Amino acid sequence: xxxDLRVRQFGRADAAPRAYRRxxxxxxxxALPALLFxxxxxxxxxxxxxxxxxxxxxxxxxxFDFIGLRNxxxxxxxxxxxxxxxxxxxxxxxxxxxxxGIGLLLALGVNSAIKSRNILxxxxxxxxxxxxxxxxxxxxxLLGPDGAVNSLLAVVGLESWQQDWLGDPDLALWMVxxxxxxxxxxxxxxxxxxxxQSIPREIYEAAAIDxxxxxxxxxxxxxxxxxxxxxxxxxxSIIGGIKLxxxxxxxxxxxxxxxxxxISTLIYKDAFTLxxxxxxxxxxxxxxxxxxxxxxxxxxxxxxxxxAAS
Amino acid sequence: xxxxxxxxxxxxLTALTLAAACSSGTNARSGSDGADGKTLTLASVDxxxxxxxxxxxxxxxxxxxxxxxxxxxxxYQAQIRTQLASGTAPDVxxxxxxxxxxxxxxxxxxxxxLLDLSDQPWAAKLPEAFKTVAQYEGxxxxxxxxxxxxxxxxxDEALARSGLKAPTTWTELLxxxxxxxxxxxxxxxxxxxxxxxxxLVLYALAATVVFGPDRDFNTKLASGQATFAGSAWTQAMAxxxxxxxxxxxxxxxxxxxxxxxxxxxxTGKTLGIVQGNWIISLLKQKNPNGTFTMTALPATDDPATxxxxxxxxxxxxxxxxxxxxxxxxxxxTYVMSPAGMKLFNEKQGSLPTLPGAGTTVDPGLKELTxxxxxxRTVPFMDQxxxxxxxxQSMLSGLQExxxxxxxxxxxxxxxxxxxxxxx
Numbered sequence: 001x002x003x004d005l006r007v008r009q010f011g012r013a014d015a016a017p018r019a020y021r022r023x024x025x026x027x028x029x030x031a032l033p034a035l036l037f038x039x040x041x042x043x044x045x046x047x048x049x050x051x052x053x054x055x056x057x058x059x060x061x062x063x064f065d066f067i068g069l070r071n072x073x074x075x076x077x078x079x080x081x082x083x084x085x086x087x088x089x090x091x092x093x094x095x096x097x098x099x100x101g102i103g104l105l106l107a108l109g110v111n112s113a114i115k116s117r118n119i120l121x122x123x124x125x126x127x128x129x130x131x132x133x134x135x136x137x138x139x140x141x142l143l144g145p146d147g148a149v150n151s152l153l154a155v156v157g158l159e160s161w162q163q164d165w166l167g168d169p170d171l172a173l174w175m176v177x178x179x180x181x182x183x184x185x186x187x188x189x190x191x192x193x194x195x196x197q198s199i200p201r202e203i204y205e206a207a208a209i210d211x212x213x214x215x216x217x218x219x220x221x222x223x224x225x226x227x228x229x230x231x232x233x234x235x236x237s238i239i240g241g242i243k244l245x246x247x248x249x250x251x252x253x254x255x256x257x258x259x260x261x262x263i264s265t266l267i268y269k270d271a272f273t274l275x276x277x278x279x280x281x282x283x284x285x286x287x288x289x290x291x292x293x294x295x296x297x298x299x300x301x302x303x304x305x306x307x308a309a310s
Numbered sequence: 311x312x313x314x315x316x317x318x319x320x321x322x323l324t325a326l327t328l329a330a331a332c333s334s335g336t337n338a339r340s341g342s343d344g345a346d347g348k349t350l351t352l353a354s355v356d357x358x359x360x361x362x363x364x365x366x367x368x369x370x371x372x373x374x375x376x377x378x379x380x381x382x383x384x385x386y387q388a389q390i391r392t393q394l395a396s397g398t399a400p401d402v403x404x405x406x407x408x409x410x411x412x413x414x415x416x417x418x419x420x421x422x423x424l425l426d427l428s429d430q431p432w433a434a435k436l437p438e439a440f441k442t443v444a445q446y447e448g449x450x451x452x453x454x455x456x457x458x459x460x461x462x463x464x465x466d467e468a469l470a471r472s473g474l475k476a477p478t479t480w481t482e483l484l485x486x487x488x489x490x491x492x493x494x495x496x497x498x499x500x501x502x503x504x505x506x507x508x509x510l511v512l513y514a515l516a517a518t519v520v521f522g523p524d525r526d527f528n529t530k531l532a533s534g535q536a537t538f539a540g541s542a543w544t545q546a547m548a549x550x551x552x553x554x555x556x557x558x559x560x561x562x563x564x565x566x567x568x569x570x571x572x573x574x575x576x577t578g579k580t581l582g583i584v585q586g587n588w589i590i591s592l593l594k595q596k597n598p599n600g601t602f603t604m605t606a607l608p609a610t611d612d613p614a615t616x617x618x619x620x621x622x623x624x625x626x627x628x629x630x631x632x633x634x635x636x637x638x639x640x641x642x643t644y645v646m647s648p649a650g651m652k653l654f655n656e657k658q659g660s661l662p663t664l665p666g667a668g669t670t671v672d673p674g675l676k677e678l679t680x681x682x683x684x685x686r687t688v689p690f691m692d693q694x695x696x697x698x699x700x701x702q703s704m705l706s707g708l709q710e711x712x713x714x715x716x717x718x719x720x721x722x723x724x725x726x727x728x729x730x731x732x733x
Contacts, residue, residue, distance in 0.1 A: 059391050061421040144570060145562035167503065167564025169713045255505055256564045257710030272388035274698050275412045 052281045059277035071282035081283065084261040085290075091177055091262060092241030092294075099181045100233050103188025108218075110189070111196045121193070125186040132183065136250030139179045140166065169259035172252050176260055180247050184240070188233045195229030196222065227306040234302060235295060242291050263287045350637045351400035352378040353393075355386045355624055358591075359657035366653055367644050374637065383506075387412040394423045397631065401638040405452045405627035407443035408693030409733075410701055417698075418627065419446035425628040427451060430639070432646035432664060440622045440663050443693050453642045454625035455651050456660030458586050459604070459618050459678040459687065460514050463593070466601045468495065468578035476582075476603075479611040480549070484556045490581055491557035499580040500563035501571025508708035509701070511553065511584045511607070513691055516546040517617040518609035521688040528694050531729070538722040538729070547718035549609060551711065564712050572596055588623075590674055591659040603674045606681065618678060620687035623660055699728040 053071055057064040075081045106124055110117045127135060142148045143165035150162045165175050199222065207217050223230075245264035248254060254261035254269065261269075263283060271280035354360045357380045364376045379400075381389065386404065390413055393399035405424065409416040418424050426449045427433055433450040444452040464476055472493055477483040490497040502508045520527055520542040530536035538544075553559070560566065560580055575583035576596035583589060590602050606616040626645055628638045644650040651667040654660075661682060662669045671679055681687050692701040707721030 060395055060417070060423070063421070140567070143565070144567070145560075145565045146570075164562035164565040167562050167566075167713065169710075169715055253503075253505060255503070255706065255709045256713040257706045257715050259713070259715065268388075269702075272391065273384065273412060274702060275391070275417065 049281060050285055052278050053285045054282075055278045057278045058275040059271060060275065064278070067278070071279045072286075074279065075282065075286065080258050080261065081263075081266060083258055084263050084266045085286075087173060087260065088242055088244070088262045088264075088287075088290075091173065091180075091244055092238050094174075094177045095180050095184075095241040095244075096234060096237040098177065099185050099237050100188050100230075102181060102185040103233065104192050106185060106189040107192035107196055111193055121189075124189055127183045128187045128190075130183070132246040133250050135183050136179060136247045139175075139182075140251055143175055166252050167256055169256050172256065172260045176244075176248050176251055179251060180241070180244065183247075184237070188237065191229050191233050191236075192226065195226045199225045227302075231299075231302040231306055235298060238298060239291055239295055242294065243287065263290075347634060347637060348373055348375060350374065350376045350402065350634055350641055352376055352641070353386065353390060353400045353403045354378060354380050354626075355383050355404045356380065356654070356658065357382075359654055362657055363645065363650060363654050366650070367641060370644065371640065376641070383413075394418070394629075399423070399629050399631075401629050401632040401634050402626055402641050403629065404624050406624045406693075407440070407452055407454055407622040408689070409697075410692040410695040411698055413624075414693075415444060415452045415627070416446050419449075419451045423630055424451040425630045425632065425635070425638075427453065427628065427639075427642065430643065430646070432643070435664055437663065439687075439689065443622055443689065444625065452622075452625045452627050453646050454622035454663050455645050456623040456625075456655050456658060457620060457663050457682065458588060458623045458660050459620035459675075459681070460510050460517075460584070460586050460607075460690075461604045461618055461678065462498065462514070462582055462584050462607045463575070463587075463589055463602050463604045463674070464582035465575055465578050465580075465593070465597075466603055468581050471578070472581055474581070476605055477608050478613050480608050481611055483558075483608045484552070487553065487556040487558035495578070496560040496580045497558045497582065498560075499566070499571040499574035499583040500559040501566045501568040501574075502563050502709060502712060503566055503570075504568040505705040505709055507568050507571070507585075508705050508712075509692070510586065512546060512550050512704075512708065513619045514584055514607035515549050515609045516543060516691060517619045517688050518606075518615060519546040519549065522610070522615045522617055525688070528691075532694070532696075534730075538725045539719060543722055544719065546609070547711075547722060550708075551718060554712070564709060576600060587661075587672075587675055587678055588659055590672055591657075601674065603677075605677050616681075616686070618681045618687050619690050620678065620682055621690040621693055622663060623658075696729060696733050697731065699731070700725050703728050 054066055054068060055064050056067050056070075110121045110124065114120075144150075145164055145167070147165075149165065153159065153161045163171060166172050203221055203225075204217065207221055212220070243264055244262050245268065248260055248262050248265050249268065252260045254265040264287065267280050267283045267287065270276045270283065352360075352364070356363075360378065360380060364378060368374055368376060377400075390399060390403055404413065405418055406414040408414055411417070415424070428450045430450070430453075432453070433444075436444060436450070436454070440454050440457075441450070444450050444454050462476070469476060472490060472495055474486060474489055474493075477486040487497045498511075500507070500511070523542065524530070527536060527541065531538075554563075560574060566574070571583060572589065572592050573596055574580045575589075576593040582602075583593075584607055587604055590604070593600060593602050606618045608616065610616070626642055628635070628642060632638045645654060646664065648664075648667045651662045651664065652669045655662050655667065655669045659672055659675070661671060661675065661679060692704075695701060703724040704721060707716055707724055710716035711718055711721060
């Protein structure tokens with residue numbers, strides 16, 4: 001079994017043609033068609049688009065002016081924009097922590113030897129495959145004043161807990177987080193599950209024989225071996241959280257007032273409802289910068305962590 | 311080395327083919343985009359009524375095919391602006407009257423996207439009130455076929471069951487709300503989770519409170535002689551909140567969607583709803599046996615001073631670069647003909663903008679018709695505001711008022727700030 005492990009670990013490097021190893025990987029031009037295509041459809045339009053962040057274009061009028069940094073300075077005075085940036089970061093952090101916490105617990109649960117684990121895996125993963133818009137509308141009905149959630153509270157005698165879940169500015173943001181977590185905890189679970197299943201049984205067995213408790217086993221064995229899965233999950237959920245749009249737009253439309261507006265919903269509203277394309281693209285540029293900084297920082301921290309763990 | 315060069319060549323060729331495929335795709339489109347004089351492209355927000363008009367138009371013009379899409383207003387406005395800017399817009403499209411929204415006449419006509427329709431026979435016949443909002447710099451761009459009003463719409467059956475009478479003065483209105491609440495059926499459904507709905511009660515009140523004493527308020531606003539925060543708008547805003555306090559609306563209006571508010575009013579869970587006349591056909595879809603009556607929403611104690619907000623609804627404009635200009639004009643002419651207008655208005659529940667269309671008006675709209683004929687209407691307030699941000703500040707501001715995040719005065723001040731920024 002140990003020999004088998006070693007083959008799995010080193011097999012790929014041994015099997016690679018000598019030429020590859022000498023040059024340190026496959027030749028770069030293998031990626032050229034993909035790179036050119038990417039440049040053509042994503043890179044060039046994006047870079048060209050950034051130009052509009054420095055104009056007062058309304059999205060329609062062929063005549064517009066170059067206004068330098070004014071869109072960006074306007075943003076500093078725009079209370080709605082700073083509120084939206086704050087909401088975005090809050091949502092992203094909350095989603096990342098809660099979704100991955102729940103995802104990990106679910107993964108540990110369905111990784112055990114319980115009989116119904118396959119059915120459970122399917123059920124827990126099911127929300128992930130539904131479009132966010134559909135789940136958002138579903139929850140919008142469930143959380144409505146006469147929706148299932150309030151009815152359920154009445155049935156169990158908790159009338160006093162009934163709320164206007166989406167109409168209360170203090171609750172609405174958390175309801176958005178709840179819906180996203182409900183939908184994507186299964187996604188985190190699958191990635192954690194893949195990580196857990198790559199941990200050889202023997203290690204657990206050896207630890208169990210040595211008499212280590214469940215918590216110690218998790219902390220000293222599972223956690224370090226799960227480090228790559230944790231990195232992927234945290235990266236994906238923080239980026240997903242920062243650019244959150246569909247669920248917010250369908251659940252609350254950014255309201256009540258601006259209580260749940262995120263940078264993405266503002267970008268949409270400024271561009272299409274208010275016809276302020278230049279300003280909207282400036283916001284999009286800020287969003288891109290935030291994502292780049294946060295994910296670069298996170299990647300650096302996590303990969304350091306991963307190396308330390310391995 | 312040899313293989314390497316070969317691979318580079320292959321990659322380059324792939325990229326070139328891709329680029330070529332994309333560009334030839336564009337060329338192919340412009341060449342065969344239905345410019346055969348037989349296919350009309352159309353984008354509309356008149357869901358549920360445009361379909362019949364198209365069928366009738368196709369029947370009247372054998373061999374003609376109309377390719378159309380319909381969508382909700384928000385989505386439509388985003389779509390049409392993108393299409394216009396990229397040169398892929400349809401021949402005929404929904405255009406709102408006046409200014410103040412992203413798909414409005416002034417907004418689209420100013421950069422030259424709309425065809426001048428001034429020489430069309432119906433253009434000269436439009437009543438003066440509609441001309442102002444269908445024209446930009448003296449030229450007509452919008453075929454407005456229908457007129458809409460805002461008022462209190464009652465579910466006749468629910469009202470009869472409650473034993474209450476529809477209020478005719480402001481004092482009666484507040485008493486009516488308290489009584490209705492006391493009987494367990496709130497007076498009006500309010501679905502302000504969808505933020506455009508927030509404005510309707512305010513408009514209904516402002517028509518009487520602001521424009522009753524001063525029909526020229528908009529001109530004064532435009533010339534800087536008046537402001538929202540320093541005018542009777544504060545009174546209209548206060549009355550909206552007074553209605554809320556008196557229990558006029560069901561619980562949790564902010565969590566109630568437009569759709570849900572229709573269900574409440576249609577099924578008698580509330581006695582009525584403050585909405586536009588278009589709601590009547592929607593209420594009937596949810597309760598086919600119900601009858602619904604619209605009246606002016608009382609805003610003072612003198613019914614003689616009541617005004618109703620009534621204005622041209624969205625009409626149709628022709629793309630200045632229409633591929634089938636003749637067919638597009640033919641379609642617009644049909645919409646504005648007595649037959650087309652009658653079909654459209656009856657299906658939509660609106661009133662015709664031209665006399666002699668022979669439209670059978672829903673009996674529930676009698677009072678609106680009387681107000682229109684008696685010149686006791688004012689246009690929807692936002693149609694003459696200089697930019698879309700004024701209305702947006704009001705819409706999200708009213709949601710904030712209802713969730714105690716802002717006061718009415720703050721909202722009006724924000725509206726002034728946006729108004730003063732101009733176009």
